[in-house]
Amino acid sequence: MDSWRNKMTKPALVVIVGPTAVGKTKTSIEVAKAFHGEVINSDSMQIYQRMDIGTAKVKPEEMEGVPHHLLDICSPEEDYSVADYQKDAQQVIDDLHNRNKLPVMVGGTGLYVRSVTHNYNFNDAISDPSYRQELEEFVNNYGVDALHSRLQEIDPERARQIHPNNVRRVFRALEVFRATGSTVSDRYAEESPYNLAVIGLTMDRERLYERINLRVEMMVQEGLFDEVKKLYESNVRDTQSIQAIGYKEIYRYFDGEYSSETAIEQLKRNSRRYAKRQLTWFKHQMDVEWFDMTNGKLDEKIPSILRFVAGKLDLKSN
Missing domain, CATH: 1.10.20.140 (Histone, subunit A)
Incomplete structure (x- = not known):
């Protein structure tokens, strides 16, 4: 794929979005493998170190040799803004293009994604x-x-x-x-600086909610309470990171406000509500090619996703 970048007037960028637990991680790895790509995280909570289980961060053994970027770049005590993400992601994208690698951005944080895809200018508002x-x-x-x-x-x-x-x-x-006169969320350029292939993964709501509930139960089995306890005992409080779903609920358990059962139920409920907000946001804010993951296995959907990317960006897969 050495000449893929020369075929376009703008550099290519694949973006994979959708609600939590729909299959974005696996899809991003398959796309990266097919087109000599590398994955860029765009989940606002996966940037934090020591927050692996609750953010459903990809495990090293799941990466299948595909390099991943912008994971574990901040301590939980740090603030990290959308402007910070935009700068860091653009640097990674430029580096990948210089190495003839296809950037594959994946995640569910809409503002992170659009700050890059539509190059929002964070410095044009005058202070008063x-x-x-x-x-x-x-x-x-x-x-x-x-x-x-x-x-x-x-x-x-x-x-x-x-x-x-x-x-x-x-x-x-x-x-x-x-x-x-406009909000931060709305202040994006109309035209992207990239040649975009935006993939959206969706699923029947009932099936998605079942997957979310199951994921939460698996997180608990994998040691979510122990992960949160370490942060709690380190006095990580009133920070951006601890507002993440999966952490704020269990903090209330350690504060004595919730039983463990209540914390888990609240985590499931908040995750389902977040998934609904994610779908609504991407359907209204992004030009997305949607793929319904309700019926059939993810592996059965990958060929059609790869064909879409190849056609959109004029690429040849491995």
Whole structure:
């Protein structure tokens, strides 16, 4: 595939999206193997070290020799923004193109994906010191939760990404809206800098929810409570990482608010709700070629997915 990049006016990028537990990881590896590619994580919680089971992070033995990027790049105590991800992902994509490797981005965090595919400019909103002072006074009078509620009303997707205690990032998101009239979630370029092949995996909701429930039970068997306990005992609190589904519920167990059974049920419920939000977001925000994974095994769907990628990007598979 040495000449694939020369066939296009823009560099190629494969993107695989969809809800949790639908089969994105395996699909990304098969696509990468077929087209001399490497995988780039775009799940906002898989960037964190020591958070493997609860984020369903790909295991080394599951990678089948395919290099993976942007996994385990931050400690759980660190904040990591969409702008950080965009910069890091673009660097990886450029490196892969320079090595004649096809980048295959996979994950379920919509803002991470679109920050790259549509090259959002994070530096074009002018700061407003007087408005910042107004927001600071609001926090002093009404608290961080009330401030976060203001962001929730304007930009629910962005609010979901930012913990209420991360006041600086809430301030910034509100400033962007004040200065530009549009939300951070909406401020993307219309045209992508890449020649995109965007694959979406979907599934009958009842079947997907069964898979999610089963995945949670498997996580518990694999030691999820022990993984979370180590973070809890390390005093990792009020951070972006611990807001992840699978961690915040079990933290409440260790805080004595939930029984283990309640924590597991809440984890299943929150995972199902998140999957629903993921599907809704990608169906409205991305130009996606959808593949229904409800009937048949994933292996039976791979040939049609590979044909789509080959046709879209004018590639030949191995």
